[in-house]
Amino acid sequence: MNDDRIERRRLRIMITLALVACAVLLAALIPSPFVVERPGPVVNTLGEVELEDGEVEPVIAVEDAELYEADGELNLLTVSILGDPAHPRSWLSLVPSLFDPAQRVAPVAEFYPEGVTLEQRQTQNAAYMDSSQMQAAAAAFRWLGEAVPVELSVAAVIEDGPSDGVLREGDVLLTADGAPIADFAELRALVTDAGAGGRIVLGIEREGVPQQAVIEPRIPQGGDEPLIGATIASSYELPNEVDISLSQIGGPSAGLVFALGLVERLTPGTMVDGSIISATGTISGTGEVGAIGGLAQKMWAADRAESDLFLMPIGNCGDLPERRPEGLRIAPVATLDEAISAVEVVAAGEEPAGLERCGAGA
Template sequence: MYDERRERRRSRILLGVAIAACLVLLAALIPSPYAIERPGPVVDTLGDVEIDGERVPVITVEDRETYATSGVLNLLTVSILGSPEDPQSWLSLLPALLDPAQRIAPVTEFYPEGVTVEQREAATTVQMDSSQAQAAAAAFGALGEEVGTELAVGAVAEGSPADGVLEVGDVIVSVDGAAVPDFAALRERIVAAGAGQAVRLGIERHGEPRELPLVPETPEGEAEPIIGASIATVYALPAEVDISLSQIGGPSAGMIFAIGIVDELTPGELLQGLTVSGTGTIAGTGEIGAIGGLEQKMWAASGAGSDLFLMPLANCADVPDRTPSGLRIAPVADLDEALAAIGTVADGAEPAGLERCDTGS
């Protein structure tokens, strides 16, 4: 017997299912303006990696005696799913909403307007190379060895004060006769001179000393004068350090590289069997700087079974309300503090933890 009400109800259900299926299909096909940031590969910097089918140590110090160590020293990374060229669909964002280890953010946070995937990868590769050099300088400095520095011109901006005056490869040694041993000293001299006031740059070009006049300018919207050249700090290290990693970029592995170099060059075992994970940029003088993706790296450290997670003190404002259960976290400001925190845990004690973020010290 035909039941009109039952048929109507059945029709409404089928229509609802059809509409829901269409919405799901559209959500799976329509690109979203968002990307997913999640924990990436974890690499033991005291171990080996495969490069062109061959196993090689991550860290190699040439012509130096190195010492056996135990434990794991993890470099942490984040992966970004979604780009201007390969956007994530709306449907693909749903799992990230339920996973505290993942974060949804606008694609423009990772790829500013006009920046391609290739350009971002090129920039992070340069940052990685720089972080390796700074890590080596910081490590040798922590070991009490002398590290020389040079300020080399890496690029000259067209139409800037340096255009036509400086050349790529020039080494800046002085400003108005005063030595500039590092970039901070160079900036201090330029700012002190002021805009519109000529300074004498002492440089070396192809090994020949020169003195060149240059007039710093203050760009519109900026507060301090510039010379219009990008300056790279080149380190003269006591020994050559080779770090073998591929497909990993950015500056945030600097601290871990420095710890690994110190461990390999120091008799005895720094880690004493511990699994230590960490993240942080590093300056050649040992200061540890802030990084991105802190929350995702915390979850990566937890997933790796870390006995200690080292993070930059400068990232205290980024510590999430929810951190992985049982993860021992030590904020550190420089390489000496990072090494001390590892030693404290190796001795069976507790290092200063997130309470440092509350006190700011």
């Protein structure tokens, strides 16, 4: 009788283990509708980068301008997205991310809205990066006292989006609701103010002919902001040509650190003065710093880079995670001027305004 009980217990254990193994195997094989967002590479914009052909170039180069040596680092922070519609993450692969404050599990649609292909997203992110570089250059030159005219044009139109059949690639945007558009940031604000279902009357120039185009912004599936369904490129008439060698990184959130890097390289002396500064934030051509995605992941990336200061957009105060890197000095900023002041304060061995700027919720 004892042998029978032992045998039955052994059989139950074996069946249980087999079921667990099957469950784990299925979890490892079955695709999930989620991706993992985690800290990506960190790039010192005051340093050099190796290009695809093996050559080494400075991250920031300015034609026909005297560049000054910088002592310290101005780090660009990135976010890596693991998984996409064509290469979904398994359920099992999501488990470690649930216990790591530096990672986040998010729906695939948050990064790849329905109807937007991988190629379209890559093209859009590349256009955002090009635009952010130009806006950063415009903001830096304007901070240095230079005049910088701007032109907005349509780089791409998303199929079945609000601009499909209304705007065309190459259209130049002149006015919105009868008023001149100062820069891309102003256009984004006008779209946000109009809201989903609203209307914006754009004055455009198409092949040299002035026209009007009526756009009704929509919120794409998985998104949270109204968009016009077109990628807009900003073309600035800069006093000097700027070349930023980071072709493998996309998106608009490096604008602030690019502007800081240009100010540092174009100004005698050293603003950073041996400090390690990490920064994230979009920037307009007039120096306003805008909110970004992936704040928590960039915060942890800054901590891993042993940053003396992490600059973030004040517009992201509501996104501050409860679990933050211990000891990381964080300064929310609204403008390029505030960012420069915070860097100079830290370089001088003092404390910049910190999370108290975010209010009680910080």
